Amino acid sequence: xxxxxxxxxxxxxxxxxxxxxxxxxxxxxxxxxxxxxxxxxxxxxxxxxxxxxxxxxxxxxxxxxxxxxxxxxxxxxxxxxxxxxxxxxxxxxxxxxxxxxxxxxxxxxxxxxxxxxxxxxxxxxxxxxxxxxxxxxxxxxxxxxxxxxxxxxxxxxxxxxxxxxxxxxxxxxxxxxxxxxxxxxxxxxxxxxxxxxxxxxxxxxxxxxxxxxxxxxxxxxxxxxxxxxxxxxxxxxxxxxxxxxxxxxxxxxxxxxxxxxxxxxxxxxxxxxxxxxxxxxxxxxxxxxxxxxxxxxxxxxxxxxxxxxxxxxxxxxxxxxxxxxxxxxxxxxxxxxxxxxxxxxxxxxxxxxxxxxxxxxxxxxxxxxxxxxxxxxxxxxxxxxxxxxxxxxxxxxxxxxxxxxxxxxxxxxxxxxxxxxxxxxxxxxxxxxxxxxxxxxxxxxxxxxxxxxxxxxxxxxxxxxxxxxxxxxxxxxxxxxxxxxxxxxxxxxxxxxxxxxxxxxxxxxxxxxxxxxxxxxxxxxxxxxxxxxxxxxxxxxxxxxxxxxxxxxxxxxxxxxxxxxxxxxxxxxxxxxxxxxxxxxxxxxxxxxxxxx
Amino acid sequence: xxxxxxxxxxxxxxxxxxxxxxxxxxxxxxxxxxxxxxxxxxxxxxxxxxxxxxxxxxxxxxxxxxxxxxxxxxxxxxxxxxxxxxxxxxxxxxxxxxxxxxxxxxxxxxxxxxxxxxxxxxxxxxxxxxxxxxxxxxxxxxxxxxxxxxxxxxxxxxxxxxxxxxxx
Numbered sequence: 001x002x003x004x005x006x007x008x009x010x011x012x013x014x015x016x017x018x019x020x021x022x023x024x025x026x027x028x029x030x031x032x033x034x035x036x037x038x039x040x041x042x043x044x045x046x047x048x049x050x051x052x053x054x055x056x057x058x059x060x061x062x063x064x065x066x067x068x069x070x071x072x073x074x075x076x077x078x079x080x081x082x083x084x085x086x087x088x089x090x091x092x093x094x095x096x097x098x099x100x101x102x103x104x105x106x107x108x109x110x111x112x113x114x115x116x117x118x119x120x121x122x123x124x125x126x127x128x129x130x131x132x133x134x135x136x137x138x139x140x141x142x143x144x145x146x147x148x149x150x151x152x153x154x155x156x157x158x159x160x161x162x163x164x165x166x167x168x169x170x171x172x173x174x175x176x177x178x179x180x181x182x183x184x185x186x187x188x189x190x191x192x193x194x195x196x197x198x199x200x201x202x203x204x205x206x207x208x209x210x211x212x213x214x215x216x217x218x219x220x221x222x223x224x225x226x227x228x229x230x231x232x233x234x235x236x237x238x239x240x241x242x243x244x245x246x247x248x249x250x251x252x253x254x255x256x257x258x259x260x261x262x263x264x265x266x267x268x269x270x271x272x273x274x275x276x277x278x279x280x281x282x283x284x285x286x287x288x289x290x291x292x293x294x295x296x297x298x299x300x301x302x303x304x305x306x307x308x309x310x311x312x313x314x315x316x317x318x319x320x321x322x323x324x325x326x327x328x329x330x331x332x333x334x335x336x337x338x339x340x341x342x343x344x345x346x347x348x349x350x351x352x353x354x355x356x357x358x359x360x361x362x363x364x365x366x367x368x369x370x371x372x373x374x375x376x377x378x379x380x381x382x383x384x385x386x387x388x389x390x391x392x393x394x395x396x397x398x399x400x401x402x403x404x405x406x407x408x409x410x411x412x413x414x415x416x417x418x419x420x421x422x423x424x425x426x427x428x429x430x431x432x433x434x435x436x437x438x439x440x441x442x443x444x445x446x447x448x449x450x451x452x453x454x455x456x457x458x459x460x461x462x463x464x465x466x467x468x469x470x471x472x473x474x475x476x477x478x479x480x481x482x483x484x485x486x487x488x489x490x491x492x493x494x495x496x497x498x499x500x501x502x503x504x505x506x507x508x509x510x511x512x513x514x515x516x517x518x519x520x521x522x523x524x525x526x527x528x529x530x531x532x533x534x535x536x537x538x539x540x541x542x543x544x545x546x547x548x549x550x551x552x553x554x555x556x557x558x559x560x561x562x563x564x565x566x567x568x569x570x571x572x573x574x575x576x577x578x579x580x581x582x583x584x585x586x587x588x589x590x591x592x593x594x595x596x597x
Numbered sequence: 598x599x600x601x602x603x604x605x606x607x608x609x610x611x612x613x614x615x616x617x618x619x620x621x622x623x624x625x626x627x628x629x630x631x632x633x634x635x636x637x638x639x640x641x642x643x644x645x646x647x648x649x650x651x652x653x654x655x656x657x658x659x660x661x662x663x664x665x666x667x668x669x670x671x672x673x674x675x676x677x678x679x680x681x682x683x684x685x686x687x688x689x690x691x692x693x694x695x696x697x698x699x700x701x702x703x704x705x706x707x708x709x710x711x712x713x714x715x716x717x718x719x720x721x722x723x724x725x726x727x728x729x730x731x732x733x734x735x736x737x738x739x740x741x742x743x744x745x746x747x748x749x750x751x752x753x754x755x756x757x758x759x760x761x762x763x764x765x
Contacts, residue, residue, distance in 0.1 A: 014723065014724045014725055015724065015725040015726070015727045015728060018723075018725050018728060018731075018738035018740060019728070019740065052725070052726060052727025052728075053727045054727075055727055055728075198721070199722075200682070200683035200684045200685075200687075200721040200722040201683045201684035201685040201722055201726060202722070203722065203724030203726065206724050207724075238630060238667050239667070239720070239723070240724075276626075276627075277626065277627065277630055278665075278667075279626055279629070279630065279665030279666070279667035279668055280665050280666035280667035280721075281664060281665050281666065282721075293626065295623050296621075296622060296623040296624055296625035296626050296627075296661070297625075297661065298660050298661055298664040299664065299665070355685075355726060357684070357685030357726040357727075357729065358684070358685055358688045358689070359688060359689070363685070363726055363727040363729070364727060395684070398684070429684065431684045431685060431688060433688060437688055442688075445684070445687055446684075449721070452666075455664070558745065560697065560700070560744065560745075580696075580700075582693055582696070582697070582744055583693065584744060584745065
């Protein structure tokens with residue numbers, strides 16, 4: 001490989017690609033060519049940096065300069081200032097909102113200070129489309145160690161000792177799963193990587209596959225070695241074209257280098273990987289449903305036992321792990337089980353990747369040690385609530401999880417504490433809600449998702465959730481009665497107790513958790529037909545405060561349905577029969593004259 | 598829905614795809630992906646051909662097509678509009694954006710405009726949560742969309758064909 005003096009890393013994650021990061025890369029290359037610097041400075045499109053809020057991100061090495069919200073038009077200026085003149089381009093550096101200082105080095109950013117990157121170790125550092133860059137960062141050395149120095153039982157021992165638990169949601173000990181599959185006797189076994197990330201608002205698996213696909217391939221081969229499988233399958237959402245593309249390139253390169261295929265590294269071990277496509281069904285995150293889907297059938301779950309470890313894909317023993325779980329494996333082998341187990345809490349070891357989103361300043365992908373508190377995540381890493389509003393709750397675990405309120409801000413986050421708090425880890429979606437979010441509407445939002453995604457096999461899930469949804473709709477329409485709240489609780493418990501798979505068993509969690517934590521809000525909807533957050537349209541009216549209105553006509557000009565009348569510099573008013581309650585006037589008014597009642 | 602007469606070419610294409618996958622019933626989902634990729638959608642007539650080729654019942658094909666949200670039995674508009682309804686987009690106002698699209702285009706979710714220009718759909722998380730709320734028109738991503746921007750987005754596509762819209 002050529003020696004470069006400087007590297008320009010451009011984020012090539014889906015978020016930044018949507019903001020033209022590919023063009024940014026091209027512009028850099030063209031500009032460097034103009035100056036004859038193309039041989040000295042390398043431009044790389046990397047995986048996700050995680051700091052999506054300020055994307056597209058451009059990072060320049062070796063000095064770690066971190067440019068945010070870069071546009072293709074900014075490129076010539078960056079090259080002229082930074083590369084040619086050696087001065088950092090101040091206006092694109094990250095602005096610390098508290099101190100109002102520009103930060104030149106990403107190590108000085110609060111967003112990164114508390115993170116420990118294991119699963120995301122290579123995301124944003126390497127070109128995911130070049131296997132040599134992965135190898136240069138100890139890639140495939142773990143596989144080499146396993147094949148040449150260790151027995152399968154020893155490797156499984158290591159994974160068990162590390163305390164690694166499944167990152168897809170359930171938290172089942174990974175080493176134990178491998179051991180169970182190893183013990184099953186069969187002529188053919190399979191390793192499956194679950195990349196069917198269905199939780200709306202979680203995108204860590206996709207980012208790992210886009211930013212560091214080889215780490216997953218390497219881990220799958222290690223797993224195959226341990227359980228005695230020579231075939232691996234990645235089950236991935238068809239909605240992730242970029243991840244699929246990079247995965248295909250990675251598989252091709254690994255075969256070329258003899259790291260997949262027959263007689264890997266001359267050890268006689270055979271292992272190859274194929275891609276299978278999901279077609280958009282949340283329930284396929286469940287192991288048995290996923291396996292049925294891979295077999296070309298409807299993705300409906302079946303009763304366990306038999307577990308996939310005994311009877312899985314094509315009736316053969318199958319080990320299913322999630323992308324993030326796999327991404328941890330090579331590091332555990334390289335650095336040792338003890339090292340991994342030294343991070344985290346007593347029962348949850350290592351780190352967890354969270355997709356931090358919602359009403360928070362720093363939306364992005366973060367990897368933090370287990371045991372960190374919500375307060376640290378939201379205020380230190382996340383930079384606090386957007387627009388200076390009040391923190392209300394954080395929703396974890398997606399449609400299967402629940403809400404955590406202020407009182408949980410200082411609880412150390414791990415699998416067990418989240419369950420005890422009425423939520424769950426899930427795949428790691430973390431949606432921050434401010435005081436403008438109505439918790440009844442949030443519960444309804446998740447229920448709507450479950451309704452669409454229920455496979456329809458079990459009656460409690462198929463019909464029970466529909467009834468739950470209808471009751472919630474009644475409440476948000478202002479037609480609810482006190483008895484409905486008891487009905488919600490009773491029905492939720494029945495659905496939990498009587499559904500077959502994880503989807504049904506957890507689907508009422510958003511309802512139960514909001515009932516527990518925000519009962520007053522439900523009561524307000526039911527008893528006085530008001531929505532405290534002002535979000536439920538049927539329960540609010542927009543009016544204009546005569547004392548505050550200056551007659552600036554801003555609301556009049558922005559109303560999409562012409563429901564506002566009034567003369568310039570005179571009092572404006574809203575014609576209620578025409579108003580569609582879109583809230584534009586409320587947002588636009590500079591004098592707080594539009595009231596929600 | 599009125600019946601569709603498939604062209605010989607389309608039937609030939611479906612047959613080729615099926616045989617590429619060894620006419621195996623277990624490859625049904627892969628076959629459906631390929632066929633939808635070529636034809637745009639999977640009407641009943643297409644499903645019948647696939648069922649025959651793979652030697653499985655039409656009911657089974659139909660069962661799979663309707664189970665997965667990625668497969669569609671109705672043709673998409675020239676410019677398919679998808680509103681991301683992932684949680685991150687939802688809490689940042691995707692619902693208001695969706696209702697504005699419905700109002701402007703006068704269609705419901707899952708429908709196309711009578712002129713076939715636009716179709717409206719929801720999807721779950723494209724993973725660009727930093728840009729929430731997100732709207733996709735074809736492959737192009739619009740980020741931080743507000744209800745006020747809806748009119749401009751539609752206007753951008755109203756007069757032009759799909760190929761003429763450059764990625765901004």
